[in-house]
Amino acid sequence: MPVDLDGLMTGALLSAFGQPITYQPRDQPELPPGLRGILDRTQLQVMMEGAIAPSSVAKTWLGVRQADFPPGFAFRPKDRVVVGGLTFDIRDDLPDGQGWVYLELGLIG
Numbered sequence: 001m002p003v004d005l006d007g008l009m010t011g012a013l014l015s016a017f018g019q020p021i022t023y024q025p026r027d028q029p030e031l032p033p034g035l036r037g038i039l040d041r042t043q044l045q046v047m048m049e050g051a052i053a054p055s056s057v058a059k060t061w062l063g064v065r066q067a068d069f070p071p072g073f074a075f076r077p078k079d080r081v082v083v084g085g086l087t088f089d090i091r092d093d094l095p096d097g098q099g100w101v102y103l104e105l106g107l108i109g
Contacts, residue, residue, distance in 0.1 A: 010065055010099070013038065021062070022082040023069075031069070037103075038063040039083050060088065060105040067099060075103060 018036035025031070040061045045054040062081060066073075075093035081103065082088075088105035095101045 014065070019083055021064070024080040024082070026076065026078050026080070035064070035068055037081075037083065060107065062088070062103045062105055064101055064103065065099055066095065066101050075101060080108070081105065 014036045017038045019039060020033075021035045021037045022033070023031045023035055040063065042059050042061065044057045044059055046057050047054045062083060075090055077090055077092065079090045080087055081090065087108040089108055090103050091106050092104040093101050094104070
C-alpha cells in the first residue's frame with residue numbers, strides 16, 4: 001500500500017503551525033468549516049526610486065493547501081479570510097507548484 005508522504009507532511013505542518021480559517025468568497029457562500037492555514041508576517045526590504053536607504057515593508061501571508069478547497073476553486077482578490085479573529089482581504093495568490101498557495105493578505109479589522 002503506497003504511503004501518502006505529502007499528506008502526512010502537510011498534515012503535520014498544519015497540525016503544528018496551522019490555525020482554523022474561515023474563507024468567504026466575495027460573491028458565493030462561505031466555504032465549509034475545517035479549513036486551516038499557516039499565517040506568516042514578514043518584513044521585506046525595498047529600495048524606492050531615488051532613496052538613499054532601503055525601507056521596510058510588512059507583508060502578511062497565509063499558506064493553504066489547494067487540495068483542502070473544492071476542486072477547481074480559484075482564489076480571487078477581494079475574497080475575505082478570517083484568521084484568529086482578524087479579517088483580511090486577499091490581495092494576490094501565489095501557487096508554489098507543489099500544492100500550496102500563498103495568499104497575500106491585507107488587514108481589514
